[in-house]
Each structure stands twice: as C-alpha cells, then as structure tokens.
Amino acid sequence: MAFEPARMVAPDGRDCLVGSATEREQLITQGYKIAEPEPKPVARPAVERPAPADKKPTTAK
Numbered sequence: 001m002a003f004e005p006a007r008m009v010a011p012d013g014r015d016c017l018v019g020s021a022t023e024r025e026q027l028i029t030q031g032y033k034i035a036e037p038e039p040k041p042v043a044r045p046a047v048e049r050p051a052p053a054d055k056k057p058t059t060a061k
Helices: 021-029
Strands: 008-010 015-018
Touching: 008 021, 015 021
Parallel strands: none
Antiparallel strands: 008 015
C-alpha cells in the first residue's frame, strides 16, 4: 500500500508536507500534528434575475 503525502503542522505553527510514513511518525513524536483538511468552498445556486426593462426617456412638459 502506498503512502499518500500528508500536511503536518509544527508546534510553532509552520506547516510541512510529509512524504513517508516513517517521517510522519518521527514528526509526531516531535510534537507535530496532522493538519486539518481545508474546507471545500460552498457552491451557491445561481440566482435568476429578471431581464432589465426597457425604459423610455420621459420628457418634462
């Protein structure tokens, strides 16, 4: 089974990309934490808007 690279966060806040399971375990013993996955953006539904009405200029009398 292949190891998928993972992001980890150091105790001082720096982040790094871990390339092996051995490296991940060594960093965990040094206080690193596995980074939380970034939330996916929420897709908003398209809002239908009425077409602009043709406005005729008015003349003042």
